[in-house]
Amino acid sequence: MMTLGNYPKMSLSEAKTKYSEAFHQVDLGFDPAKNKVQKNLFEHNADTVEKLLERYIEYSKAQGKKSWKTEQQELRKNVIPVIGHMKAHNVKKKHLMPIFHEMIVKRKAPIGAKHLFAYTRRMFNIAVMWDLMEYNPCSGLKLGIKSNKRQRHLTPKEIFEFWHMLDKAETAMVIRLALKFMLCTACRGVEVRTMEWEHLDMDEMIWTIPKTKNKKMHRVYLHGYAKSIIEQVEPYTGNSKYVFGSMRHEKVPDNPPKDLNHLGQTSLSRAINNNRKFLDMEEFKPHDLRRTAATLAAGLGCPRQWVKILLNHTDSDITGIYDQYAYDWERNKALEILNYAINRIVSCFCIEDVPTLLELREEVRTKGIYRREF
Numbered sequence: 001m002m003t004l005g006n007y008p009k010m011s012l013s014e015a016k017t018k019y020s021e022a023f024h025q026v027d028l029g030f031d032p033a034k035n036k037v038q039k040n041l042f043e044h045n046a047d048t049v050e051k052l053l054e055r056y057i058e059y060s061k062a063q064g065k066k067s068w069k070t071e072q073q074e075l076r077k078n079v080i081p082v083i084g085h086m087k088a089h090n091v092k093k094k095h096l097m098p099i100f101h102e103m104i105v106k107r108k109a110p111i112g113a114k115h116l117f118a119y120t121r122r123m124f125n126i127a128v129m130w131d132l133m134e135y136n137p138c139s140g141l142k143l144g145i146k147s148n149k150r151q152r153h154l155t156p157k158e159i160f161e162f163w164h165m166l167d168k169a170e171t172a173m174v175i176r177l178a179l180k181f182m183l184c185t186a187c188r189g190v191e192v193r194t195m196e197w198e199h200l201d202m203d204e205m206i207w208t209i210p211k212t213k214n215k216k217m218h219r220v221y222l223h224g225y226a227k228s229i230i231e232q233v234e235p236y237t238g239n240s241k242y243v244f245g246s247m248r249h250e251k252v253p254d255n256p257p258k259d260l261n262h263l264g265q266t267s268l269s270r271a272i273n274n275n276r277k278f279l280d281m282e283e284f285k286p287h288d289l290r291r292t293a294a295t296l297a298a299g300l301g302c303p304r305q306w307v308k309i310l311l312n313h314t315d316s317d318i319t320g321i322y323d324q325y326a327y328d329w330e331r332n333k334a335l336e337i338l339n340y341a342i343n344r345i346v347s348c349f350c351i352e353d354v355p356t357l358l359e360l361r362e363e364v365r366t367k368g369i370y371r372r373e374f
Helices: 012-027 032-045 049-062 068-078 093-106 110-129 156-166 173-185 189-193 224-237 267-274 286-299 304-310 318-322 328-346 357-367
Strands: 206-209 218-221
Touching: 049 068, 049 110, 068 110, 093 110, 156 173, 156 286, 156 328, 173 189, 173 224, 173 267, 173 286, 173 328, 189 267, 189 286, 218 328, 224 328, 267 286, 286 304, 286 328, 286 357, 304 328, 328 357
Parallel strands: none
Antiparallel strands: 206 218
């Protein structure tokens, strides 16, 4: 015996259909009543989306994933309030689309929606792997967001303006130094923000990043201004774990704190946005400083391969698999040339004296900075 439903909520015609389905299962040797109990038990014990997120973040932390904090923050902010109460296996595309629609249309944040979609899809992929759900509701979901590849980079005269106007901007000293350090090293913002003192060789002035975006170690040779920035920031954050610790002090504190967090994800971009009118420059973002450094190095004659090494981009062709040479000399030389250019630009008396890219290129060639001594 089993209960099919309650009248009048279930009509007689619906009851007949359910009866026929159950009777057919009995003919096939299955117990429909037992199957119903198991299904109800599964439904009762199934993870909600909020519980799934907790398990996913715990798994990501165990895997050593660096972006777990960002993913947790974005998913908790945008996904959990809408579908956090739902059982994960019941989530469909129709439940997710309004979340991304609001970000794209109402909040005008298409890139944010694109990132959130990636985090959501990744979480549900793990749920499928754990057999918590049969399929990923993100599969086949299209946001229709076109990737606009940014090409913005600062010209030599803009570098001069950025460098000197930043010193007068209303933002913390540590943030100003971090932005300049990005330009001097061509490193990613997250690498600079989370830079640790223990990864710095202060004698050789080499910064070793243990694990980067491409899962490989990366060495950064600190010349001139990059070295000077480390010396300037040390009195502020030298007692802490992070080189660019989150500190609002303008002057060096008498007792530098020992438990600083690293700069937040939006700290660098917020500093530029808040001072956009003061800087009086065409719109740019912190990541454009990395593009500026790469463009400057290439413009001064560095081979494309050197620029790729400077940016720590991976060779995906078959030669890259066999070629395990570290390219430290090329990396060091590219940073030396980059430092020469920055020094020539920012040390000018006024903006009218700033040399053009072609003039800088000729200077580098004449001075023989590329020359290698064997």
